Amino acid sequence: GENVEQHPSTLSVQEGDSAVIKCTYSDSASNYFPWYKQELGKRPQLIIDIRSNVGEKKDQRIAVTLNKTAKHFSLHITETQPEDSAVYFCAATVDSNYQLIWGAGTKLIIKP
Amino acid sequence: GAVVSQHPSWVICKSGTSVKIECRSLDFQATTMFWYRQFPKQSLMLMATSNEGSKATYEQGVEKDKFLINHASLTLSTLTVTSAHPEDSSFYICSVAQPQHFGDGTRLSIL
Numbered sequence: 363g364e365n366v367e368q369h370p371s372t373l374s375v376q377e378g379d380s381a382v383i384k385c386t387y388s389d390s391a392s393n394y395f396p397w398y399k400q401e402l403g404k405r406p407q408l409i410i411d412i413r414s415n416v417g418e419k420k421d422q423r424i425a426v427t428l429n430k431t432a433k434h435f436s437l438h439i440t441e442t443q444p445e446d447s448a449v450y451f452c453a454a455t456v457d458s459n460y461q462l463i464w465g466a467g468t469k470l471i472i473k474p
Numbered sequence: 475g476a477v478v479s480q481h482p483s484w485v486i487c488k489s490g491t492s493v494k495i496e497c498r499s500l501d502f503q504a505t506t507m508f509w510y511r512q513f514p515k516q517s518l519m520l521m522a523t524s525n526e527g528s529k530a531t532y533e534q535g536v537e538k539d540k541f542l543i544n545h546a547s548l549t550l551s552t553l554t555v556t557s558a559h560p561e562d563s564s565f566y567i568c569s570v571a572q573p574q575h576f577g578d579g580t581r582l583s584i585l
Contacts, residue, residue, distance in 0.1 A: 396573050405567060405576040406518065408475065451517060461508070462574060464517045 364389040364456045368465030376473050381442055383468045385452035386434040392454040395435045396462070397426060401448045409450075410437070439470075447472045476502040476570050480577025488585055489560060495553045495580045497568035503548040504570040509541075512565040512579075524551040524568075558584045 365388040375381045385395075393414040398406035412419045412426045412435065419426050425438040439446055449469050453462040477500040485493050497507055507524040522543055523531040530543035540562075542554040555562055567579035 394573075403581075405578050408573050408575065411573055461520065461523065466517050 364392060364454060364463040366452060366454050366463050366465045368452050368468055370468060371466065372469045372471070374471040374473060375442055377442055377444060379442055381437075381439045381446070381470055383437045383450055383452070383470070384434060385436070385454075385465050386432075387454045387463075388433065389454070389456050390430075390433065392456050392463075394455045395426070395428060396453050397437050398451045398453070399448045400451065400467075406451060442470075442472050444472050444474060446470060475573065476500075476504070476575040478568065478570055478575055478577040480568055480580060482580055483578055484581045484583075486583045486585065487558065490557055491584075493555045493558055493582060495555075495566055495568075495582075497551045497553070497570075497577050499549045499570045502571050504551075505548065506570070507545060507551040508569045508574065509543065509551075509553050510567045510569065512567060514565075518567070521553075521566075526551075555582065558582070560584045 368385045396411035397409050399409045400406040410421050410424050410426050412428050423440045428435040449467045451467045452465040455462050479498040479500055481496050505526045509521045510518040511521050512518050520533050521536045524543050524545040526545045526548055532538045540556055545551040563584045565579050565581050567576055569576045
């Protein structure tokens with residue numbers, strides 16, 4: 363079955379710098395890749411997603427890139443702000459029921 | 475996106491108690507809902523897929539007799555943790571739709 367690996371587990375960046383989180387997946391049939399942000403004690407919130415027919419998607423300071431050949435996708439956050447501090451999860455789906463396979467999460471720390 | 479309401483948000487109860495958690499889809503007719511469990515500093519673990527009008531599909535290792543799921547309507551799914559014990563203490567969270575939108579979660583603490 364599908365397996366999603368996420369790196370790094372913790373990422374500390376200076377406020378204003380960029381942050382990049384990477385995920386790899388194993389099943390080439392996966393066709394939908396969402397990214398979620400979870401603040402402590404709160405629900406995961408969808409921040410951006412990408413489908414396999416697109417190589418890149420951008421929404422203001424957040425972007426996601428997908429390399430289907432290498433089976434990896436990345437989250438890019440530019441001009442980081444303190445409110446970006448949270449745990450970020452990537453996920454991939456392999457079937458029409460959209461049962462997500464989750465990465466282990468990345469704790470992003472924005473240093474003032 | 476879909477708006478999901480989950481109740482209660484926090485439960486503290488004695489060992490042996492059964493606890494029911496409700497997940498409501500407020501603006502989306504959800505034939506499928508997902509129930510997750512999340513331990514501190516860990517990723518979400520899918521427990522089961524709740525199917526409206528039929529039996530839930532449980533993930534390997536999840537006891538269906540302990541975690542009872544009922545999805546009687548397109549807007550409501552319930553998860554009942556039967557005879558809860560301290561090891562069942564966790565953050566339980568439901569989701570609906572695609573892309574998945576989550577309820578606020580239920581923090582369950584068993585004394």
